[in-house]
Amino acid sequence: MQTGRPVWITGIGTANPLGVSLAETARNLLAGRPGVRVIDRFDTRKHNSKVAGLVDAIPVPSGWSATDFAELERMDQLATWCGSEALRDSGWWDKRSAIRIGIVLGNGGEWLRLWEADSITGGNRIFDPCQDTATTVQNLKKRFGLSGPAVTVAAACASGNYALAEARKWIQRGWVDVCLAGAVDLTISPLGLASFDNLRALSTKRNDTPQRASRPFDKDRDGFVMSEGGVLFVLESERSARRRGAKGYAEIAGFGASSDAFHLVIPSSDPQPMAAAMRQAMADAGTSADQIDYVNAHATSTPVGDAGESRAIKLALGEFAARVPVSSTKGMTGHLICAAAAMETMACIAAFENQAIPPTINLDELDPECEGLCHVRNNAIQRPVAVALNNSFGFGGSNTCMVLRRIQ
Amino acid sequence: MEEQREILAAAVVSAWASVCLPQAEIERLRPQPGPTYRKPLSPKTLRFADDQTVAGMSALLHAIHNRGWHDRSFADWGVIGVPRFLGRTVTASNIHRSQADPAFSISPHIIPNQCLHSISGAVSVALGIHGPNFGVGGGPQAVSEGLVTGLSVVAELRIPGLWIICTEFDPEPVPEPGGQPRNAPIVHAAAMAIEGSASGISLHLYRQSSSISHAGSVKNLAAFLLHPKTEPRWQCAMDGIGVVELITTAQ
Numbered sequence: 001m002q003t004g005r006p007v008w009i010t011g012i013g014t015a016n017p018l019g020v021s022l023a024e025t026a027r028n029l030l031a032g033r034p035g036v037r038v039i040d041r042f043d044t045r046k047h048n049s050k051v052a053g054l055v056d057a058i059p060v061p062s063g064w065s066a067t068d069f070a071e072l073e074r075m076d077q078l079a080t081w082c083g084s085e086a087l088r089d090s091g092w093w094d095k096r097s098a099i100r101i102g103i104v105l106g107n108g109g110e111w112l113r114l115w116e117a118d119s120i121t122g123g124n125r126i127f128d129p130c131q132d133t134a135t136t137v138q139n140l141k142k143r144f145g146l147s148g149p150a151v152t153v154a155a156a157c158a159s160g161n162y163a164l165a166e167a168r169k170w171i172q173r174g175w176v177d178v179c180l181a182g183a184v185d186l187t188i189s190p191l192g193l194a195s196f197d198n199l200r201a202l203s204t205k206r207n208d209t210p211q212r213a214s215r216p217f218d219k220d221r222d223g224f225v226m227s228e229g230g231v232l233f234v235l236e237s238e239r240s241a242r243r244r245g246a247k248g249y250a251e252i253a254g255f256g257a258s259s260d261a262f263h264l265v266i267p268s269s270d271p272q273p274m275a276a277a278m279r280q281a282m283a284d285a286g287t288s289a290d291q292i293d294y295v296n297a298h299a300t301s302t303p304v305g306d307a308g309e310s311r312a313i314k315l316a317l318g319e320f321a322a323r324v325p326v327s328s329t330k331g332m333t334g335h336l337i338c339a340a341a342a343m344e345t346m347a348c349i350a351a352f353e354n355q356a357i358p359p360t361i362n363l364d365e366l367d368p369e370c371e372g373l374c375h376v377r378n379n380a381i382q383r384p385v386a387v388a389l390n391n392s393f394g395f396g397g398s399n400t401c402m403v404l405r406r407i408q
Numbered sequence: 409m410e411e412q413r414e415i416l417a418a419a420v421v422s423a424w425a426s427v428c429l430p431q432a433e434i435e436r437l438r439p440q441p442g443p444t445y446r447k448p449l450s451p452k453t454l455r456f457a458d459d460q461t462v463a464g465m466s467a468l469l470h471a472i473h474n475r476g477w478h479d480r481s482f483a484d485w486g487v488i489g490v491p492r493f494l495g496r497t498v499t500a501s502n503i504h505r506s507q508a509d510p511a512f513s514i515s516p517h518i519i520p521n522q523c524l525h526s527i528s529g530a531v532s533v534a535l536g537i538h539g540p541n542f543g544v545g546g547g548p549q550a551v552s553e554g555l556v557t558g559l560s561v562v563a564e565l566r567i568p569g570l571w572i573i574c575t576e577f578d579p580e581p582v583p584e585p586g587g588q589p590r591n592a593p594i595v596h597a598a599a600m601a602i603e604g605s606a607s608g609i610s611l612h613l614y615r616q617s618s619s620i621s622h623a624g625s626v627k628n629l630a631a632f633l634l635h636p637k638t639e640p641r642w643q644c645a646m647d648g649i650g651v652v653e654l655i656t657t658a659q
Contacts, residue, residue, distance in 0.1 A: 112495055134547060150647070153544050193511075195502075258538055258540070264530065397541070398540075
């Protein structure tokens, strides 16, 4: 057992509404530029919510012909782009067959999405189980020729944090040398939009001003804005990264997880379980509230969720809650559902890389229920950022928090 | 002579049960799919749950009952749900309805109840579990993915125990457009309580270049758990690591 070895992120691949690289995404995050717009992919006239963060075209990875790439199912395209970019960024792509590379992929509703997408294009696979032969993660392992294990995990919006936590453990125990981990989601479809809409979870008041629709912590918020995309990271031990002189974006320093045990959809009004996840993560990282430089909040722009998380942050950080900068980047990105935690891990890395904290945009009038925190309102702030918390909470009452540490 | 094997992780299955149910029986079981734990389930608990969740809860309640844990608290435990192809019939029905009405006819319960996290979430609420809860697998390799992940979670020893609930249809439902199956699908479920040290069935993950190639199925796992003393060993391969093995030990 080699538990406790520091694990670094050494590669990043992404496609999201703000960009198809860390640099492009970071520029837009720090400029407070939203990626939300009117959905034009299908007819939304009968839907209450008509806006989303969309990824139009997933780029063709180097070495692929556009024709071959176009033949992949869209989720496979997204995972392939993100995974190959992350491995290239880390320097492992050309050596990937020489080491044990595993994959832990956050992906919660892949069959629902696939069955619907297939049906829309005239397919019948939902009626013919023989056609369902492999998951996205197993396809990716085979496509890349990786020799390590591959697993799908899901905790709804917290999926990406669970994926990174599992990958970290695999590396610490020596089960793999390197691990691809993160999450992908492509939920913006007629069925996905209608299902969330009928849960009354989505913003419906600002279909005409989509860039104003996602407004975490704002008094006039009315629900979240769906979004899509993915982020995959390459994880390896600090020792491995240092030995080959690789760039380290961040250390995955600590992880905490808890459950509300209250309701499948509605967050508990008791802030203790969320705060417990935050405290566990800080303890696992060997850090404390006074050392936290930034909290990337889960805050999705729902009335109940943002207020509950505000209470939990105050409980977990105590007197430091009023001093530690907090923002929700979902004002710009929308809510990437299963890929949200991975997206926000990247937002924390953007903060490390630029020594600046991305803002909560559209925060015009702070909800009194969300007071008591040091909100980064509407404009990024320049300041030293060495340790960040990434909160992600999901349906099923699943609460997670990841501590990320800048590599000096 | 036995092949040289390196143990990567080990734990004990301290309580277990399995069920095998025709899908047609699920509705009858939905309000209370097994023996009562502490108090009867609220009628709302499984009202909109997927059939695999109901079967998983049934196996879980039987495992608690078989072990005599009626008063034990699982508040600080964790739970992982390991389904395969969750939600096929419900999604078929919703896709069919969406052709007439793409918005208002769609169930709001799809996302909470037909996704990979749904079984673990429902169990967490039903048993009052405040530790980690998440879903694993979802596809053909689900059983090996779930067991390896369970061992990874328990090996950390931050929680005293973990429930692993594996479910699948075999045969899979072949739905009519409206969602009703045109065949007679059977749902299999296995529930296992995993602890770092206890008496029970040993669970190991070995690094081994093995001739075993099958990723395991809930159907054969459930059969093993039904009569673990008759067949003392159950194995499945986890591609990229080695072999997951359950061995009955003397108690």
